[in-house]
Amino acid sequence: MNAAGVRKRDAERTRQSILEAAQDVFSRHPYAEASLKEITSLAGANAALVSRYFGSKEKLFEAALTASLDPTPLMPASRVEFGERLVAAFIRPVPGRINPLPMLIFATAEARLQAVALKLLRERIVLPLAEWLGGVGAEVQAARIMVIASGFFTYRSLLPLEAMQGDLDENTRAWLVRAFQSAIDAE
Amino acid sequence: MNAAGVRKRDAERTRQSILEAAQDVFSRHPYAEASLKEITSLAGANAALVSRYFGSKEKLFEAALTASLDPTPLMPASRVEFGERLVAAFIRPVPGRINPLPMLIFATAEARLQAVALKLLRERIVLPLAEWLGGVGAEVQAARIMVIASGFFTYRSLLPLEAMQGDLDENTRAWLVRAFQSAIDAE
DNA sequence: CTCATAAGTAAATTGGAATTTACTTATTGG
DNA sequence: CCAATAAGTAAATTCCAATTTACTTATGAG
Structure with a gap:
């Protein structure tokens, strides 16, 4: 050296x-x-x-996806502010932090990647989130979170619909917060 | 002949x-x-x-996507049953009818397909749906529908999370109905 | 210092699908 | 029946990124 x-x-x-x-x-x-x-x-x-x-x-893709899930992302601070925090994180991502959602969605484009992505999704996102949520049905609630998050990400970034761009209009922002919140409030 | x-x-x-x-x-x-x-x-x-x-x-992909959007799919019968109808259509798809969502999501995997898909998505789904919904903010509401539908489709079919398989548990089904419904109820 | 090995490189090879080409066969109006 | 042309085919070509190969250079233990 x-x-x-x-x-x-x-x-x-x-x-x-x-x-x-x-x-x-x-x-x-x-x-x-x-x-x-x-x-x-x-x-x-x-x-x-x-x-x-x-x-x-x-x-390499598998390693990159794994690395982007370490440490477990998305871990919210409190249950009542859950939706707010999540939406805020989407709208102003922490700079430098790799968001695992794009890779998860892109993994959809090859059968072998799907298998890897599904495994990591469960182990590194759904189960930890379910554990944090606690109670019966927690895993189902975690899956619902993913539904909203991925759908939003898709139309915010991949097929950018105007309605999902920028800071969002106030009503849509409120709707999105409620959508996340209702995913964990309803059993 | x-x-x-x-x-x-x-x-x-x-x-x-x-x-x-x-x-x-x-x-x-x-x-x-x-x-x-x-x-x-x-x-x-x-x-x-x-x-x-x-x-x-x-x-060919573009032509296939276009054909699968003709006639305009998803057109619901009534506003109050909107969520119910949509969820039912997902859980028991009409046999033989091509569902455009997979192609829309797969189009995410190539930049040139994204452009084509976004254009068709707007012209053939979002705007017609907005017109049917009517009122101010209808286009935004239509976009919210897509968020829920695509997210659900992703974890039902592409990265199949157990929670989103089969007939869904009753609570999740109800949650999904409300999610669709709230997309068009809230302005 | 030196040499065995680890690290890095440039260029060749592979592999597989899309696309093009050169050709054969069917159709039909006259 | 007979061109002229449309429709269809098999095989050659192209394309291009991933992967492998054969090689060069740095490192560090002895």
Whole structure:
């Protein structure tokens, strides 16, 4: 290593930068359009290293989705403010934090990715959320949350309907808050 | 033509059978996994004819999506039963009728398809539905319907969460009905 | 210092589907 | 019946990203 303690070659660091670039690219582009070339050039690495460190594009996607779910996102502060918090998080995402929803939705576009995504969705989102919610029917409530969140995300970002853009009109914002809230209020 | 009036060759009939096969295959498989070979062999036609009759796979997808939106689907009978009707239609789809939602969601997987899908979504679903709903904010209400419908479809069919399978538990069914209904009740 | 090995690279290969081409066969008006 | 043309086909071509290969360069233990 040189004076600054920075190695020119560092497998772990390279692997990590590919993983981070993958999270970025896979959450901005549909899977088929997210090329390894784009990911590795963003990471400043050689495309052949994907194979060495992750095995394949699919495995890299899986690793990126997993990483974006760690730590478990979406964990709300209180039950009464649940809807408010969720809507606020959608409308002003925390900068730098990777939102796992795009990757989840994009995973819909390949059968093998669907299987991986479903597994992670259950283990890393639905079950933890259900545990936090507690009580009978908590898993069902968590699934309802996903229904609203994904539907909203789809028309906010992927097929951008005007009604779902920007800060939302006041009524729609209120409707969305109630939709999230009703998902956990009703058993 | 022969005695039964059936031509061995009939461009219009061939084009139509490719289009119908495309609707079927594109609504069951993600775009990338729906091969022209599968579509044309289902249609009993040669793969090269896609190019002649539709120009390209993308154009065929566009034609298939358009056809699945004709006549305008989802048109509910009455405003009060709106949610009930919609949920019933999801849980027991009319056999043989092509549901446009899968293609709409799969179109999410390629930037060029997104543009086509968004255009058709507005013209063929959102605006007609808004016109039927009437009043100020009708277009926004129609967009909210899409949010619920797509989210539900995603976790019912693409990333099948147990909570959204089969006939739904009674509470979830009631929740879903209210979710649709509240989309058009609240301004 | 040196050499065994880990890390990284450029270029070749693969693979699979879409698209094009060159061709064959059916249809139909005259 | 006979062109002329429309319809259909098989096989060749193209395209392009993922993956593999054969190689170069850096690292660090002894």
